[in-house]
Amino acid sequence: MERAGPALDPTVPVLLVKVGRYPQAHSPVGVARSFGRLGVPVHAMVEDRFTPTALSRYLTRPLVAPTDGREPPERLVALIRAAARSVGRRSVAVATDDEAAVLLAEHAEELAAELLLPPVPPKLPRMLADKGELSGICLANDVPTPRALAPRDRGELLAAARDWGYPVVLKNVGSFSRLSRPAVAATTVVHDERELLAACPQAVVASVLVQEYLPAEHAEDWFTHLCCGPGGEPLVVFTGVKLRSWPPGAGITTRARAVPNPELAELAARLCRQIGYSGVADLDWRLDRRDGRYKLVDFNPRTGAQFRLFETAAGVDVVRALHLSLTGREVPRGGQLARQFGVGQVDLMSAAVTAWHERRPPRGLRPHRGTERAWLCRDDPAPALAEAVRFGGTPVLRVARRALSAASRPRPR
Incomplete structure (x- = not known):
């Protein structure tokens, strides 16, 4: 209650x-x-x-x-x-x-x-x-932050990645640009120069931020x-x-x-x-x-x-x-x-993909007392049903297959 x-x-x-x-x-x-x-x-x-x-x-x-x-x-x-x-x-x-x-x-x-x-x-x-502006705000206010750069061209992008070492993280730099001209679909980790060049053609460089990767x-x-x-x-x-x-x-x-x-x-x-x-x-x-x-x-x-x-x-x-x-x-x-x-079935997929990659049984799936659920709750069941009907099934499985494919690559060290 x-x-x-x-x-x-x-x-x-x-x-x-x-x-x-x-x-x-x-x-x-x-x-x-x-x-x-x-x-x-x-x-x-x-x-x-x-x-x-x-x-x-x-x-x-x-x-x-x-x-x-x-x-x-x-x-x-x-x-x-x-x-x-x-x-x-x-x-x-x-x-x-x-x-x-x-x-x-x-x-x-x-x-x-x-x-x-x-x-x-x-x-x-x-x-x-704005991810580029945020980096400057952090530096000006003595708040630690990963090194980041909003490059003007591919030359600056490649120079930053070579200087920091791979992997590096790519993000959409601005709030509205992520909708109107997204450089990447979501936060993306690239592991070498080939992946970086494939992810960032010249046309999208102005909308991307490259950020230092902090190893998991x-x-x-x-x-x-x-x-x-x-x-x-x-x-x-x-x-x-x-x-x-x-x-x-x-x-x-x-x-x-x-x-x-x-x-x-x-x-x-x-x-x-x-x-x-x-x-x-x-x-x-x-x-x-x-x-x-x-x-x-x-x-x-x-x-x-x-x-x-x-x-x-x-x-x-x-x-x-x-x-x-x-x-x-x-x-x-x-x-x-x-x-x-x-977050319901999405968390189940995350646990399954992580377990598959690490070759172990899934962990942390048992409900805990005091867990707040994003969707399912006794006094308001309709949103969970709508989410399952509209966004479950084939689209979820398609995303899961892509994640499993990505998880099969060795993790960066």
């Missing part, structure tokens, strides 16, 4: 804002459940009326507004404004992707009549979502989820460790555990204070055991996919903290609960 949560203002609704097509995402479902269980109306921009989010019992109303992220900014802002006006009351906006977070920050003044927004510096979310055998994947008030002062800070991902080693979190880590929490809080970040954020870190430092890999200026892993003893998660802050209510203090998070 769901614990009682903080006293949110039920007269202030929530609007989930999204840009791009990702109907299978589970973070919007988590937001709808988090607020809906406390009696706060939730409206969501969705691709169609049969997405998992649209079918949640905790969603007050789906607002069909399909986009692909290639629309002109003024068109996207107009869609957000129309969605906000249709709610009928000024709403707390919750961004579920980087592009939405960027637009909300850069157009905050013109959206202020319809939406409650955190007072983040207008250009900051775009800079943080010498590293641990961590993250911090937080919500900051005005001036970057943290309201809640959570820390956890990634146990599995999809694809294995380089994708979305499929299994994670909440683990208190005061050192990492303070590092994330200090960065947000120094840059004045306000709102919800999801920061990905890698502990490099070779030098004992946590290195910032990504700063996502929006709600993270696994945010429901984290909750305090007072029932506060990051989106509830945002609502409390923007409606002028105090955020209750409390330590984070010991929980796990799992």
Whole structure:
């Protein structure tokens, strides 16, 4: 049974804002459940009326507004404004992707009549979502980060890879460019120059970031989820460790555990204070055991996919903290609960592929008490059913075959 949560203002609704097509995402479902269980109306921009989010019992109303992220900014802002006006009351906006977070920050003044927004510096979310800009922000604020470069041409790309040594990591450098002109389909590890040249023809070099690879055998994947008030002062800070991902080693979190880590929490809080970040954020870190430092890999200026892993003893998660802050209510203090998070069949695939590669039985599949599931829950079964029907079967098997093929290659040392 769901614990009682903080006293949110039920007269202030929530609007989930999204840009791009990702109907299978589970973070919007988590937001709808988090607020809906406390009696706060939730409206969501969705691709169609049969997405998992649209079918949640905790969603007050789906607002069909399909986009692909290639629309002109003024068109996207107009869609957000129309969605906000249709709610009928000024709403707390919750961004579920980087592009939405960027637009909300850069157009905050013109959206202020319809939406409650955190007072983040207008250009900051775009800079943080840009992998090249983020590297410079880290260096300027004494925050460890892997070496990274946004190359101007293939010559610079090859020079960086040769200097750092293979393998190297390739990412899409900017928030909107990953939708309009993606250089790679997702975070990609390339193991030699042949793979690098095949992955990066000259036409996409301007959209790619090359990043130093931190070897898996010498590293641990961590993250911090937080919500900051005005001036970057943290309201809640959570820390956890990634146990599995999809694809294995380089994708979305499929299994994670909440683990208190005061050192990492303070590092994330200090960065947000120094840059004045306000709102919800999801920061990905890698502990490099070779030098004992946590290195910032990504700063996502929006709600993270696994945010429901984290909750305090007072029932506060990051989106509830945002609502409390923007409606002028105090955020209750409390330590984070010991929980796990799992993403259903995708985690099963990750465990199976990892076990096949390592030639051992799958581990960590037994349910743990206190596990928060991305999809399946007793009081809201429809999203899990919709996810299984729309996205299970053949497409999943096709992706699994590709992952098994990739896993058959020797891992880099």
